Amino acid sequence: MSVSGKMLQFMESGSWIRKMFEEGARLKQIHGIENVFDFSLGNPNVPPPDIVQEKLLQVVQEAVPGKHGYMPNAGLSETRSAVAAYLCRQHRVSLAAGNIVATCGAAGGLNIIFKSLLDPGDEVLVPAPYFVEYGFYADNHGGILKTAPTKEDFTLDLHAMENAVGPRTKIVLINSPNNPTGQIYSADSLMALGEILTRKSSQYGRTIYLVSDEPYRKIVFDRSPVPCVFSHYPNSLIATSYSKDLSLPGERIGFVAVHPEAEDVQSLMGALALANRILGFVNAPGLMQRLIIGLQGICVDVEIYRRKRDRLVAGLKEAGYDLIVPPGAFYLFPKSPIPDDVQFVRILLEELILVVPGSGFGGPGHFRIAYCVDDGTIERALPGFRRAMNRAKAAG
Numbered sequence: 001m002s003v004s005g006k007m008l009q010f011m012e013s014g015s016w017i018r019k020m021f022e023e024g025a026r027l028k029q030i031h032g033i034e035n036v037f038d039f040s041l042g043n044p045n046v047p048p049p050d051i052v053q054e055k056l057l058q059v060v061q062e063a064v065p066g067k068h069g070y071m072p073n074a075g076l077s078e079t080r081s082a083v084a085a086y087l088c089r090q091h092r093v094s095l096a097a098g099n100i101v102a103t104c105g106a107a108g109g110l111n112i113i114f115k116s117l118l119d120p121g122d123e124v125l126v127p128a129p130y131f132v133e134y135g136f137y138a139d140n141h142g143g144i145l146k147t148a149p150t151k152e153d154f155t156l157d158l159h160a161m162e163n164a165v166g167p168r169t170k171i172v173l174i175n176s177p178n179n180p181t182g183q184i185y186s187a188d189s190l191m192a193l194g195e196i197l198t199r200k201s202s203q204y205g206r207t208i209y210l211v212s213d214e215p216y217r218k219i220v221f222d223r224s225p226v227p228c229v230f231s232h233y234p235n236s237l238i239a240t241s242y243s244k245d246l247s248l249p250g251e252r253i254g255f256v257a258v259h260p261e262a263e264d265v266q267s268l269m270g271a272l273a274l275a276n277r278i279l280g281f282v283n284a285p286g287l288m289q290r291l292i293i294g295l296q297g298i299c300v301d302v303e304i305y306r307r308k309r310d311r312l313v314a315g316l317k318e319a320g321y322d323l324i325v326p327p328g329a330f331y332l333f334p335k336s337p338i339p340d341d342v343q344f345v346r347i348l349l350e351e352l353i354l355v356v357p358g359s360g361f362g363g364p365g366h367f368r369i370a371y372c373v374d375d376g377t378i379e380r381a382l383p384g385f386r387r388a389m390n391r392a393k394a395a396g
């Protein structure tokens with residue numbers, strides 16, 4: 001066998017999302033695409049705003065010398081300046097182009113951060129439930145993913161976080177609005193987390209970095225604020241992308257921003273740029289970097305997601321599901337009506353409904369619904385959700 005043992009194991013234990021995707025493809029072949037209700041993928045279904053298409057045409061037609069050439073690994077200075085200026089306005093921090101690296105999405109951003117900060121055996125602590133790829137990203141760079149539970153409503157459990165920070169913790173990674181729960185972490189909780197990390201860094205005699213993964217920052221409802229880590233802890237970094245807020249996940253464009261007062265900021269910026277190069281990203285896609293210069297602050301129509309959330313929440317509550325109404329992202333994370341979430345996901349599958357077991361996100365006893373699907377899918381799936389609940393109740 002030529003594939004490495006580790007990859008074989010990753011492929012086997014692999015992602016639930018991928019397993020559901022494959023199962024969905026099989027069911028769609030048998031029953032027809034319109035009869036399978038696929039809530040398994042976080043692939044935005046709201047089209048990019050019209051201005052994206054307009055700017056894209058402009059960017060393609062622009063006569064710029066060396067437009068398709070190599071560039072600095074950190075990205076184009078015009079792009080980095082535009083991002084920095086936007087963040088300064090948004091978060092009232094004093095950032096410059098030198099604090100920004102353009103990346104291949106948020107995933108590329110997290111990988112260059114981990115590559116730059118982790119030594120073998122260093123730990124990345126994340127509140128659970130969490131985005132399942134984090135474990136792979138930490139492993140890519142010799143890191144070990146550790147988790148701490150969140151509260152019943154998926155807000156930060158600061159006591160659990162404090163207890164979980166140890167002498168090998170190098171990074172605390174948070175994701176707000178959260179995938180899979182849709183929860184947002186409050187300013188008070190970020191402030192308290194910052195205090196914990198300051199205390200723990202001095203206790204262990206090494207800097208613990210706070211990394212905020214925030215591709216859903218703009219996908220929020222009812223004007224819910226999304227506090228910024230930069231206001232609460234200097235050794236902080238943001239990794240994000242335009243995948244969700246501009247519906248461009250296939251174009252692989254995002255950025256990393258580093259707090260201007262982070263320790264060793266100059267060498268950290270150098271490491272991030274080098275990591276972009278040596279991980280093989282080299283630089284974020286050039287045309288996309290030019291595109292986003294003029295799209296700072298632009299977002300898809302979030303009302304469309306809010307409508308879907310409200311319809312699904314109402315239908316599920318009526319059917320007897322127990323869930324929080326998430327203030328952001330496009331996921332619901334209801335409680336499974338039976339303790340075994342994998343078994344319940346199988347029951348839903350029999351109704352041709354595809355969701356992902358919470359166990360796949362470190363949140364057993366729940367399941368994730370990605371509601372970035374058309375309204376008709378939601379309406380037609382609700383009777384199946386109701387029948388599955390009734391079956392689970394009858395069995396229990």
Ligand SMILES: Cc1ncc(COP(=O)(O)O)c(C=O)c1O
Nearest residue numbers: 042105106107131179241243249
């Ligand atoms: C929490 C979270 N982080 C990172 C990513 C990766 O985003 P990107 O496609 O921008 O790399 C995703 C994608 O679904 C996500 O949900």
